[in-house]
Amino acid sequence: MIDELMTEDEAAELIAPHRAALASFLLTGWADWIKLVEQNPMLATVRNTTRANVVYDRVTELAEAYFDAEGITTTRSKQFLAVTLADGRLILRFKKFKGRSMRTSGIPTAQRLEIEAQQVELDGMAVTHLTVGYLPDDLGVELDLTAVVCSFNGRPLWSIDLDAAETGSVVVPVKSTKPVGPTVRSTRPAARKEEAEGQ
């Protein structure tokens, strides 16, 4: 099967028009998570799987809206999103990487094992599954890497860097309600008069 998989160059060409969008989904999904933690500090103590679920839901919500608008087929099997490109020869899914090796984790269902082994066929034609993934840094504060990865039996064959982590770390917006210091004002009559006239 490995020789029937789509090549890196071929995949890169198909992904190129959507590369920036894919990067932005990951970046936005992560930024939204960080904002949630700011609003509710207790989220800082949840399990990594909970965090991954929250980020996944946000990333796939954005991706689904984008690809639907582009007229590209998206399917939801249970809650999981798949994006179909090149008449079904290429399928994108979204995951968090376990480490810099860009492996992923999950329950080893039959479907997952089939995808990892790249054994899926469509009308006798090999289907290449790619993972659009992200890796948080050690502290879960920023993204360490973002990439599209082609794996075979769980090992990455090749990857396309999305550069989302380099295009800008997660910027938490400054709240407009930031308190300010006390009023400092003149006590000179002239200054007060000028102030009054200016109003």
Next chain:
Amino acid sequence: MINPQMLTLLRESRGLSGAKLAELSQIPQPTLSKMENGLAPLDPARLMQIAEVLDYPIEAFAWTDPVYGFGHAAFYHRKQQALPQTTLRKIQANVNLTRIRLERLLRSIVVDAEYPVPVLDGVEFGGPAGAARAVRAQWRIPMGPIEDMMAVIERAGIIVVRTSLESPKISAISIDAIGTYPPLILLNTGMSADRERFTLAHELAHLVLHSAVAAPDEAEDEANSFASEFLMPAAEIRVQLKGITLERAAQLKRVWKVAMSAIIRRARDLGTIDETRYRSLNVSISQKGWRKVEPVEIPRDEPSIVTALVDVHLREHGYTVEELAQVVALSSAEFGARFDVAPLPPKREVGASRSHLRAVL
């Protein structure tokens, strides 16, 4: 008329010994010593020589503003006692000159403090943490993290300035209000934003707990305890600290705007982790090289009062930068550097836009 006490203060503010100034100004040291003690007159020629060496306008030597010691809490804890006398005197002189300059800049200007700085007996509140809760309540600080520690401090009328305190051993110096001088916190430069916030809370503790009484030996521990509760109220943060990891500490740093190390110490102090776990986390922090520079930057809280009062003088009172420099007896260059004020065009309209001002006294 020259004020001998001011001559000494200005010399010490430049970190010079009597012998060094005598050498640089080519005045015999015994003569200079007598001048500083008011036993010998300072003639105009020698005054010019000294003023030139010290780089102060001659008007500064005539100032008669009172010079104060620092009281109980401000200065003399054990780390600072390790500093050389010349350095300590330089710091003390600069703190006094900062107070004098601020007092002059505050003339014809009022700071509308929203609440007073209470002076509390920690024992009455069950300890420093109880006093911290009392101050939060009295100042109507809402539950949760303090968004801007600098604003909280300044709204109590405490003036905060960043300045070099000559040694990293000193994080800050706080001085309570005396005479016409307002309460003041001088923050050392070079600290991270999270450390500045904790330092401000620590200095607030000294102002609240140690202004009226002789600071006990455990004053520093009390101030840390106060600061921890002020920034991270136990009732709110305890549940978030259960099973703390470095990753969670990093997340909580963003939320509470306190160093990861302080959060981990808080977890130990509140009993959500044991001593072994505390040590283990600290070993990890050291191994990763985070003792000096922690990951996760937080926004820096900026002081506003000094910037605002310079602004009032420039915009409303019609002063130029040069005139303001004269008011505080600094050269224009040093005034500009200390207040981060760019020189303005000679002719200026009231309300005209101007470069950003930031106090770095």
